[in-house]
Amino acid sequence: MAINRLTIAWGVLLALSVTALVVGNAAPGHAHEALGVLGAAGVLVTAFLKGREILLHYLELKHAGRGWRIILLTYLLLVAALVLGAYSVENLGFLDIVRK
Numbered sequence: 291m292a293i294n295r296l297t298i299a300w301g302v303l304l305a306l307s308v309t310a311l312v313v314g315n316a317a318p319g320h321a322h323e324a325l326g327v328l329g330a331a332g333v334l335v336t337a338f339l340k341g342r343e344i345l346l347h348y349l350e351l352k353h354a355g356r357g358w359r360i361i362l363l364t365y366l367l368l369v370a371a372l373v374l375g376a377y378s379v380e381n382l383g384f385l386d387i388v389r390k
Contacts, residue, residue: 299347303340310336330377334370341366 313332345351345362352359 296347299343302343306336306340306343310340327374327378327381330381331374334374338366338370 310333313329313336342363345366346359351362
């Protein structure tokens with residue numbers, strides 16, 4: 291019995307979700323402490339990979355033209371970069387430097 295490609299994609303999504311959960315809870319001390327920029331980057335990388343998996347296999351973007359793949363994957367990357375940038379500004383205290 292052959293394993294369906296969507297079943298494999300589901301397994302990859304499940305593994306990425308567990309990875310994001312582990313990385314997200316890896317903050318030292320209490321669960322309410324800041325995750326840190328590297329931890330946030332790890333969670334966003336797994337979110338990007340999950341989005342890519344969904345786009346390519348569940349929405350069948352792998353059968354679309356190369357331009358569509360580039361546009362949508364670039365959009366995912368841009369959103370992740372903007373979220374990480376905003377998190378970094380807040381977490382590293384850049385706003386405090388600007389306010390002084």
